[in-house]
Amino acid sequence: MERIWMKNWPTRVPTKLHYSLGEKPLHEYLHHHAEEKPDQSAYIFYGTSISWQELDRYSDSLACYLQRQGVQKGDRIGIYMQNCPQYMIAHYAIQKIGAIVSPFNPMSKEAELAYMVEQINAKGIITGQELYPFVKAVKDKSENLEIVVTTNYLDFLSEGTILPIPEEVSMEKQTFEEAEDLLDIIRTYQPNFEAVPINIWEDVSLMVFTSGTTGRPKAAMLTYGNALFKTASTFEANGLNYEDRSVAVMPLCHIAGMVMGVNLPVYSGSTSVLLTRFEPETVITAMEQYKPQNWYSIVPMNMAILHHPGIETRDLTSLNRNMCTSFGMPITQDLVNQWKKVTEGCQLHEAAYGLSETHTCDTFMPADNVKLGSCGIPTHETDIRIVDLESGEDLPTDKEGEIAVKNPGVFKGYWNRPEATAETLRDGWVFTGDIGYIDGEGYLYFSGRVKEMIKSSGYSVFPEDVEALLIDHKAIAQVAVIGVPDEKKGESVKAFVVLHPQYKGKISETEIVDWAKEKMAAYKYPRYVEFLQSVPATGSGKVLRRLLKEEVRANE
Missing domain, CATH: 3.30.300.30 (ANL, C-terminal domain)
Structure with missing residues (x-):
């Protein structure tokens, strides 16, 4: 399809994507910030700050430990914990040594965890201590799972925290005989891991479990370059600033939460207020205390804040932009107006269309031409086609068919699933299994799913x-x-x-x-x-x- 959406491309957004520090893995961006602004807060977790220097140093020490345990380039390491600074430390430590991060949803139980561990032959898991019983049960039955590291969330919280702490974050510390403790590792190991050569566009850095078009979850293989491209594109297209603060409350184990909470702060060097889960009072208090400019949410979160008692007297005026995902509850003009009123001007709009196989955010909403009900227009270097389900032919505007996507964020395929890969990935195009159409101005509309997810x-x-x-x-x-x-x-x-x-x-x-x-x-x-x-x-x-x-x- 002709790129008809370019006529609505915002004049303030360059059409050619620029990488602020060049084409390099995001962990090198992290190291740059540690050198250039070592004491600035990278993340604020319920009132406790972790600086760029600390984040870089702690992830270096964990990377050193993993190498000493025999973890090599290409090995798969699971992260199985709530949103917390330890998640960032684990994510970048794993990728610094060329190993592959595989996020496991902390809501998963033993059988679900066992399935994921087996599918990717995970060599290790870094987990919250409350989830250790599931990990131990899986490890006892696994032939490949060798390394288990546990962490207590209080290890990265100082006394006198400003925000209410959820129950799962406030548990007393436990250590386990068959697992290493993350804090002990950071204190014991020097930050001198052995660097490995990385080809950012070929080497896999992330395996995210997704359905593809059918079947049980499969591990989608994403590269360092996929992550860099989508992070930079999201930053540029949405007009974000290097000085802006954000709130990260969406699960970091999900690809959208990862882009917004794990990748964007590290790409931009800006401070993120990190929360384990959504609680209206906690989010409101965090916004009043830390004055963020950006927030990524889902509609039920905005609705909960709007209906929170006394919200009309609270101060949310620092917010400039609220990228939001509908997830079954549409973004209506009434909701937009209510949100603008309570925040005194914050713009609320659909965040993007995307999926795990493309590292999400394949579209963005032009700030000066928002179309409610749509997913916005394709982002940098992105082509989207609408394909007839029977003939496979491209369809004209306003005709519904299967959405197909092509850009530098497209995955390399599913781990050990060649048939599923061939079904989804064809000549560089991801056939999404989603139904939608593109209107005459190039805006994408999502209608439903071919797949039964x-x-x-x-x-x-x-x-x-x-x-x-x-x-x-x-x-x-x-x-x-x-x-x-x-x-x-x-x-x-x-x-x-x-x-x-x-x-x-x-x-x-x-x-x-x-x-x-x-x-x-x-x-x-x-x-x-x-x-x-x-x-x-x-x-x-x-x-x-x-x-x-x-x-x-x-x-x-």
Whole structure:
């Protein structure tokens, strides 16, 4: 498709992308800031600051430890913890020695963790201490998992913190016989790891689990260059400034939270106020105390702040720009007006369209020409096509089809999944499995998903993943999972279950839900269970979830 969106390209945004410190891995940007402004705050965590010099030095020491434990270029190391400074230390330590970061969602339980560890043959995990029991259980059964490092969140909090501390952050410190402690490592190991040669456009630095178009989660391989390109592009296209502060509350284990919370501060050298999770009062207080200019949120967060008691007397006026993702709750003009009023002028708009396979942020919203309901226009060096699902031909403007994306952020493929890679990645184009269209001005609109991924509270839930976990229940003979509308979450998970004959009448739907709640992350376990005699399937046995969704819609 002709780049018709260029006629709406903002005049203040250069069309040619400029890398502020050149084409180099982001950890070299980190080292630059440590030398140029060593004492400036890189992250502020519930009132406690960690400087650029400290972040660089601590990650160097952890990198040295990992090398001493035999970690080599290309080895996969999982990060399994809440948002915290230790996440940044681990992320950049791993990448400094050419190893590969694989984020594990801290909401994942044992079976989910075991699946991810096995899929990538992880050599090590750096984890929050509260999650260690899951890690130990997986390690006891794993042939490849050798290194476990635990951390206590209080290790990076000083007394007299300004902000309310969540329960998971305030736990007393524990150490474990079969694991090393991160703080001990930082104190013990010198920051003198052995540098390794890195080709930023070829070497993989990150493996993010994603569904692709179908199936259980797969590890998408992203390079140092993918991360640099998307970070620089997001910075330039959105008109961000090197002096601006931001608030990071979205999960760092998600690709969007990673761009906004892990990469952008390190690229720009600006200070980020880091929070473990969203609590309206905490976020409001943080904004009043630290005066950030930028925030990345999802609509339910903005709604919660707008409805917070006494919000009209609070000071959110430092905010200039609020990039936001709808996730089932649209950004309406009324919401935009309310947000502008309470912040005295902050611009609220859709953040971007993107996916893990492209390191997200494939579009941006021109600040001077916002179109509500759209995802904005393609960003630097990005082409987007709309492809007919049957013929494979490109479609004209305003015609719906599959969204295909090509830019320097495109991944190298799925780890050890050549068939899935070939299905998604074709001649440099990522066929997203998403349905949308481009209007006459070049704005992209997202309509739905070809793939059956469920979006619950902003999290991606893969039906096959939930089904594989549910089938472990002794009473379940067959199961099919779909997403159903949920006013608060966007979608919730519903499971259609066929029981083994001996359990019929002896177990309830509620008991299945309660069991799943103990086995799965909170966003993933089914809120609804319906017993069936059989689930619809093709002759080859493939579950026809489409028919179940149609039945649910018919009964609404």
